Amino acid sequence: MKSERKGLMTMAADQRRTTWADLVVIQEGPSRFRIAGLMVAGGCAGAAVAYLLDPQRGHTRRAHLRDQASHATHELQDGLGVLARDAGNRGRGVVAGVRYRIRGGSADDRVLHERVRAELGRHVTHAHAVEISVADGVVTLAGEVLAREAEHAQRGIRHIPGVRRVEPSWSVHRDAADVPRLQGGRPRRPTPELLQERWAPTTRLLAGAGAVTILSMARRLPGPIRWMARCAGGALAVRAATNLPMKRITGITAGRRAVDLDDAISIGAPIEQIWPLVSDYTVFAKLMPDVREIRRSADGRLSHWTIAGPAGVPVRFDAVETKRQESREIAWKTTEGQLVAHTGAIRLMPEPGGRTRVQVRLTYNPVAGAVGHAIAAMLGANPAHRMKQDLMRLKSYAEARATQPVRT
CATH class of the missing domain: 3.30.1340.30 (Histidine-containing Protein; Chain: A;)
Incomplete structure (x- = not known):
């Protein structure tokens, strides 16, 4: 009996030890993941601190970060103000309409x-x-x-x-x-607001709320319907966030217009000195590092370009002039069948003191539309940033030439 009792006690102790070991393993599992997450977060925090506190470029980076934060704050304040005014006007209109339907009324x-x-x-x-x-x-x-x-x-x-x-x-x-x-004219039909190219702020807010609702409810739906609901909710969220039609977001049937770029710069040189630089495409290869080669046809209207795309991959296209007004404006567009279709225009406007304002407008349709543009920006190939840099190079080059003494 004593031996049997000892055996049962030993088995109970083993069971208690096994259970305790299992509990230790169960408790140690999440703690390990937690420690790994803390290590990754600490590494990211250390990299951010080293990036911002760099002895040589840290001051510039912090200033740039402050400017971006200030710009984002102003954009948010302006957006909230526009949203409040739009929602208020719509609310007053609805109330006035309901009051008129109920009480009746007359108008002058x-x-x-x-x-x-x-x-x-x-x-x-x-x-x-x-x-x-x-x-x-x-x-x-x-x-x-x-x-x-x-x-x-x-x-x-x-x-x-x-x-x-x-x-x-x-x-x-x-x-x-x-x-x-x-005679003439185009037929007019009222377009529902959800089918318009640009949505009002209140419409974007309601569409975004609807997208969040669809995504949150999709978890309770069966498999195929769940994925369809998630795709619809994601598309609606992207549409509300970008305020662009789906054809421009995806680039499908968008023609040459999926992304709009517009920038301008003031140059301390007269138009007579700026026009030869912007009207002769071959000069761009000297001013713009991304332009590798430009060949023009005999009549000068058609040109073949080779530029550096994302990750340095060469992109080739043919462009034809659509407008040329001497010392004022030049416009172009890519020929049909190009991989990256676009149109562009450069305008020169005189300013006081013998200065010139150069304005560049570009609309293009990259692969995957606005989504492709966003991906290229994340990979360091942001066309808007490159345009600003190219304008700064043009400014430096033109102003340096304007200060050179005239040789006799």
Whole structure:
């Protein structure tokens, strides 16, 4: 009996030791991950401190970081101000509309005339061909209008607060061929706000909130539907954050416009000295390190470029001049079928004191659109930063030439 009792006690002790060992292992697992995370965080913090406190370039880096933080703060304040004004105006408009629908009301005929004219311009291609008269809330429409636009215009005018009745007495035409007042122009259709190219601040806020809601609810959905919901929520979030249409974000069917770049600089030299530098493309290879080679055709309109792309990969394209105004402006665009399609323009404007303002506008469609532009910026190939550097080199080169003495 004693031996059996000792055996049972030994087994119980072993079980207690095993359980304690297991608990130690279980407790040590998370602590190891925690220690590894702390080590990584400490390494990142040390690298940041070394980067900012570098004896040679630390002061410049800290100043640049302060400037970026200040700029981001101002941008945030401006954005919040615009959002508050937009939301306030929309809220007052909704309240006024509801109050009018409930209590009813009337509007001055002159005010109503302007409302009708503004609404008419959203539906009718040739608003100047329509004559409007308003009397006691009754709107009379006369003149000429196309058949495909008449019904939409009347429906929109009926919903204007203060309009009691619409009496159309205009001449409706199926075709504008025999009506001089209806020639030309482009058909107008009201575009829903979510289908517009640029969204209002309130729309972006609501769309972003909707994207967050979709992403948070996607976890409870089954597999295929969950991934579809996540893709839709992610696309909506990117659309709201960038305020760009999806074709410009992805670059699909965006043509030459997916990313817009605009910069300018003031140079201490007259236009007569700046124009030869910007109109002769071959000089760019001397001023811009990323431009490797430029070859021009015999007539000077077509040029073949070789530039350094991301990671130094050469990018080649052909461009043709679309506009040249001597000493004022030069514009170009890439020919069809290029990998990176773009258009650009350089404008020269005189300033007081014999100075010249050089403005460069560039729109281009990289691979993957605005997403590709963001990736290139993260890899150190930011076109906006390169444009600013190239303008600074042009400024230094032109001003150095302007101060050189004239040889006789």
